Amino acid sequence: MEIRTTHLKRCDLIEPKGRFDSSTSADLEAALRASMDAGIYRLVLDMSGVEYLSSAAIRALVMAYKECRRWNRGDVRLAAVPERIQHVLELAGIWSLIQTFDTTTLAVGSF
């Protein structure tokens, strides 16, 4: 598990890699929290390296989604979502809510 955050002009690009089960989802939550604490509410998550996302990680994602969109100050957008991760997000009923893009470039450019 590894998470890299890059500050771009218009948003933060967060690249989580590996398995996010209930043990490691706290790190994902901390990465999302760090951007929001810095006053950055426009977040792009490059999901291409995510092997697994448990319900705990989905809760962290939903928490950030709600907080970023409050008062229209931002959004959480996903890029390059692997098919299995899409399936999990569909089951959780959040796939249709979150904006997704085929590439990180498109997601960053959408802000």
Add this chain to the structure above:
Amino acid sequence: MSALASVSSTDDAVSELCVRSQASNLASIAEFVSGRARQSGMDENTVFDVQMAVDEACTNIIEHAYAGRGDGEVRICCYVRDADFVVRISDDGMPFDPDAVPEPRIGAPIEERDIGGLGLFFMRQLMDRVEFRAGDLSGNMVEMTKAIRGRR
């Protein structure tokens, strides 16, 4: 993996993994279950579904049955029964009543979504059958099955 971890395999091809009730063991549990599911001849998407259901079940045991206590035992047992892959997970924690967990409101606006219940929901969605049995005094057992050549 903790020192307690042990893997055993009998001639009936029943494999068992026993680990301490710590979230840091979830990756080892996933590796164990994925390996056995793959051996049964499942495709990779089905292997993923099974390991996810097991991950959520073991997370519930660690967080709820043992309430975060790290010195409990989680036992995971896998075998093939006819055309099904069977996983039985047992613990010695507090009895768990799955009917007391409200279903997550998947269709509700995101602001009204509850935080809990998603793990159990995933288990039921991903597996063909999920059956709970509470122990008399303590402990729980859950048996989950998935058709080896099913479609999802």
